[in-house]
Amino acid sequence: MVIPKGMKTDILDTLADSMSKISPYPERQHYENVAKALVEKHPSLKEPGSGKGWYGWFHSLKFKLGNYRQKLSAAGCPEVRVNKRIGEDAKGSRVKKSKKGEVHYCPDPPEGLSAEDMEGKRKMIEVEMLKKDLDHQQIEELMSATFSKRRKEIVGDQPLIGDVMTRWPAMFCERQVRAEFKRIVSTDLLESFLNGLDDLVPRLLEVYEAVTKSGKKPALKAILDCVKKDVSRRAENSKIGHQVLCLQ
Incomplete structure (x- = not known):
């Protein structure tokens, strides 16, 4: 299918607008995912003679979003405008793109508040x-x-x-x-920290165990002994509970 220029422009404008609402600075993978999804949902938009069928859309979308960012900057969008190089700042590196996971990097002011x-x-x-x-x-x-x-x-x-x-x-x-x-x-800091700490506990216990075997840190050894007893007691209670359920 030969896509008219006006139709392709409308499609790219719509995609760029939707992507910019999530992040004005998508990564390569995001462009690829959008281009793939486009041709999968509308097979008639696949590029003839292209193995993947979406690679041209990928490049067109990158250029379109770059132009769209310029429009957002001119319109005063804070997250994009903050990256604009003006005067002496244009000589140095000034990259303030939102980092991975940052949902509200530089949001607009609340409606009704000056x-x-x-x-x-x-x-x-x-x-x-x-x-x-x-x-x-x-x-x-x-x-x-x-x-x-x-x-x-x-x-x-x-x-x-x-x-x-x-x-x-x-x-x-x-x-x-x-x-x-x-x-x-949009993530709880303490919960995220504790979840990450839980993943590190087995390795930390190995390190602590190695320290106590050398005769150092007797106070740490006492703590580890209490932890082992607690783990053994819980395992035993779990085993008994399982046996009771089996008898029922």
């Missing part, structure tokens, strides 16, 4: 953090409302940590460290 409104809320956070008894619920609401402004400052201006601590003191509380992490990647 820059002045968010600055007022930021000052309210400063005042609240001076109190002895913090209202964590209010701080959470204010931090969520000012997330866009905070990300724009951190990603775009690259301030010193001391300046961030001065302007956003709540960000350095344990509760807000977890909350900010979840705002950016």
Whole structure:
């Protein structure tokens, strides 16, 4: 099938718009997946004489999304505009693409909130953090409302940590460290850490065991002995429970 130029442009525009809503900076694999899905759903769009049938769409989509990013930048999209090289910055490397897993890298401001409104809320956070008894619920609401402004400052201006601590003191509380992490990647930081730690436990126990065999760290040996007893007791209880179920 010979695809008219206008139709191909419309298809690429639609795909670029949909992809940019997820991330303006897709990886190669993402382009390939979209191109494959396109020709699989619409076999008539396969390229004649091409083994894969989607490779031309892959390249066209890359160029189209590059042009689309320029339009987003001109329209003021924060996540794309922050990468624009202006003046002296054009000489150096300025790459602020969102990292893998970052869902809200540099989001747009909340609807109905102006820059002045968010600055007022930021000052309210400063005042609240001076109190002895913090209202964590209010701080959470204010931090969520000012997330866009905070990300724009951190990603775009690259301030010193001391300046961030001065302007956003709540960000350095344990509760807000977890909350900010979840705002950016939509994942609970503590849960992610504990899951990763669980994967490392067998190897860590091997390292600890090797240390105690050399006669060092007697306190660590006592802990390991308690762990072994606990594991043995649980295994025995599980075995008994299994036997009881079999008898029933």
